[in-house]
Amino acid sequence: MRDRFIERLSAMAEHDSRIMLITGDLGFGVLDEYQRRFPNQFINAGVAEQNMTGIATGLALEGHIVFTYSIANFVFMRCLEQIRNDAAYHRANVNIVSIGGGFSYGALGISHHATEDLSIMRSLPSVTVVCPGDNWEAAEATEAIAHEPGTSYLRLDKSSAGMTQQPEEQFALGKARQLRDGTDMTLVVTGGILGVALNATERLAKQGIHCRVLSLHTISPLDADALSRAARETGGIVTLEEHTVVGGLGGAVAETLLEREDRPTIFRRMGLREGFSSIVGSQDYLRQRYGLDKDAIVSTVKSLLTSGLRKAG
Amino acid sequence: MIDSGELARRIRLDVVKMTSLGKSSHVGSALSIADIVAVLYAGVLHVDPAEPKWADRDRFILSKGHAGAAVYAALAERGFFPVDKLQTHCQDGSDLSGHVSHQGIPGVELSTGSLGHGLSVGTGMAYAAKIRNANHRVFVLLSDGECDEGSNWEAMMFAAHHRLDNLVAIIDYNKIQSLTSIEGTLGLEPFVDKLKSFGWSVVETEGHDHGQLHGALSTVPAQPTKPTCILAHTTKGKSVSFMENSVLWHYRTAQGEEYAAALKQLEEVA
Numbered sequence: 001m002r003d004r005f006i007e008r009l010s011a012m013a014e015h016d017s018r019i020m021l022i023t024g025d026l027g028f029g030v031l032d033e034y035q036r037r038f039p040n041q042f043i044n045a046g047v048a049e050q051n052m053t054g055i056a057t058g059l060a061l062e063g064h065i066v067f068t069y070s071i072a073n074f075v076f077m078r079c080l081e082q083i084r085n086d087a088a089y090h091r092a093n094v095n096i097v098s099i100g101g102g103f104s105y106g107a108l109g110i111s112h113h114a115t116e117d118l119s120i121m122r123s124l125p126s127v128t129v130v131c132p133g134d135n136w137e138a139a140e141a142t143e144a145i146a147h148e149p150g151t152s153y154l155r156l157d158k159s160s161a162g163m164t165q166q167p168e169e170q171f172a173l174g175k176a177r178q179l180r181d182g183t184d185m186t187l188v189v190t191g192g193i194l195g196v197a198l199n200a201t202e203r204l205a206k207q208g209i210h211c212r213v214l215s216l217h218t219i220s221p222l223d224a225d226a227l228s229r230a231a232r233e234t235g236g237i238v239t240l241e242e243h244t245v246v247g248g249l250g251g252a253v254a255e256t257l258l259e260r261e262d263r264p265t266i267f268r269r270m271g272l273r274e275g276f277s278s279i280v281g282s283q284d285y286l287r288q289r290y291g292l293d294k295d296a297i298v299s300t301v302k303s304l305l306t307s308g309l310r311k312a313g
Numbered sequence: 314m315i316d317s318g319e320l321a322r323r324i325r326l327d328v329v330k331m332t333s334l335g336k337s338s339h340v341g342s343a344l345s346i347a348d349i350v351a352v353l354y355a356g357v358l359h360v361d362p363a364e365p366k367w368a369d370r371d372r373f374i375l376s377k378g379h380a381g382a383a384v385y386a387a388l389a390e391r392g393f394f395p396v397d398k399l400q401t402h403c404q405d406g407s408d409l410s411g412h413v414s415h416q417g418i419p420g421v422e423l424s425t426g427s428l429g430h431g432l433s434v435g436t437g438m439a440y441a442a443k444i445r446n447a448n449h450r451v452f453v454l455l456s457d458g459e460c461d462e463g464s465n466w467e468a469m470m471f472a473a474h475h476r477l478d479n480l481v482a483i484i485d486y487n488k489i490q491s492l493t494s495i496e497g498t499l500g501l502e503p504f505v506d507k508l509k510s511f512g513w514s515v516v517e518t519e520g521h522d523h524g525q526l527h528g529a530l531s532t533v534p535a536q537p538t539k540p541t542c543i544l545a546h547t548t549k550g551k552s553v554s555f556m557e558n559s560v561l562w563h564y565r566t567a568q569g570e571e572y573a574a575a576l577k578q579l580e581e582v583a
Contacts, residue, residue: 051433051467058437081427086434
């Protein structure tokens with residue numbers, strides 16, 4: 001996703017001198033080509049995220065379209081108040097790019113596990129929060145948030161679902177993408193774990209369980225209509241995120257649906273529930289350890305359907 | 314040219330009235346910067362009340378947002394919005410918040426209130442001006458206590474590294490912060506040496522002497538290729554005798570006899 005991001009940003013920078021990329025001294029080997037081609041549209045702000053975000057706001061208020069770039073939590077958590085008071089309150093076109101959503105940097109420890117970003121960022125008024133599930137969504141979202149007025153957050157994952165783009169498909173912020181249809185259950189997924197969800201639903205289909213899959217790449221604003229339709233047409237909703245279950249995708253979906261007419265009869269948030277992870281490992285290992293792998297998705301859907309049917313009977 | 318002395322007098326009267334009517338804090342902080350703000354808005358800043366967003370205007374950011382009453386007063390007295398509006402400050406339904414806010418207020422470049430934000434944003438604005446070879450300057454007014462915030466020093470490193478000589482930081486050095494003195498909290502001395510060692514040129518000035526202030530603020534950059542810091546030695550609560558140099562008036566609002574006495578003292582200044 002990171003490479004697709006920088007490719008698209010470079011394509012934009014070539015035609016639009018307002019584009020600025022500011023890194024907090026990270027991106028070794030990734031940003032070199034961009035920096036070489038667009039030296040006047042690149043700043044390394046050093047290891048100083050608060051100042052980086054303030055600088056970004058100042059540039060944006062003067063008409064630039066600014067992207068700030070760093071790893072995981074550094075780019076939004078250290079400087080959260082600058083994002084809230086400076087960028088967001090002033091509707092500054094500052095686009096915060098977090099490299100390494102969830103357990104992308106699983107082996108590096110909890111400082112590098114970005115597992116609360118979606119809930120924190122989506123609570124900020126008027127901030128667009130995007131968490132692409134595949135490389136196409138990542139590239140399209142990069143361009144979309146640049147054109148979107150105000151402040152945005154883009155969470156890029158190391159993993160990706162692969163290319164899910166359908167012929168003639170247009171990407172739209174705030175619009176869920178239906179990647180698979182089914183009537184038994186809907187999986188609402190955000191981030192690179194989308195690939196795991198698609199694999200799981202393939203296995204379920206072979207067992208006669210047909211799930212709808214929605215890629216909910218935009219966490220804020222949320223596509224409430226697609227969620228209502230899913231609740232109405234499939235009855236059950238399982239949300240899946242490589243993120244705490246508190247206030248992220250699952251929280252957002254629950255809040256939204258409970259206030260609407262179309263409430264699901266079955267609902268489950270799949271995500272992190274066990275607190276900080278002092279255990280390290282690859283992204284795949286940590287997904288398996290915390291019940292977010294293919295087997296866990298398959299068994300969760302099956303047990304929910306079984307218990308739901310039992311209740312209905 | 315507007316008379317900066319008269320503007321300062323009006324700002325002081327306005328801020329005492331505003332903070333008393335709205336029962337809000339920080340009158341001492343606003344009085345501390347009244348002369349700096351008056352000299353800026355009387356002629357140093359190239360701004361146009363008829364066109365607040367004029368592209369080539371000088372940018373002014375009040376980073377010590379708690380003293381916003383002084384900036385609201387200066388803007389109103391300069392005609393950015395009606396002076397009558399000042400009476401709503403901090404009251405129910407008003408958009409004149411206790412910490413300066415840009416929403417609905419022509420002439421305010423940046424909303425602040427949490428310390429340590431203004432210099433970074435101003436630095437970004439100065440960087441943007443360099444990119445487009447614009448000649449306007451960016452002035453950021455900070456408090457001394459605010460310099461406890463590490464983000465300011467990040468911004469100072471950045472501005473010096475990028476040779477932003479169109480950036481001016483003015484520090485309101487009244488030596489008192491929220492609970493007690495600067496020296497009793499986190500000492501800033503040797504302050505000038507610190508600022509210089511971060512790559513800035515530093516000009517010390519008496520912060521209530523309009524001649525000195527005008528000289529310092531009109532001669533920027535003090536050195537080519539370097540951002541300028543004007544370290545203004547000020548008195549918290551300046552011009553109201555019982556508010557001067559008192560931590561109490563960081564929070565207290567003048568009511569009753571104190572209010573009448575404060576107005577009397579300020580009206581007598583001519």
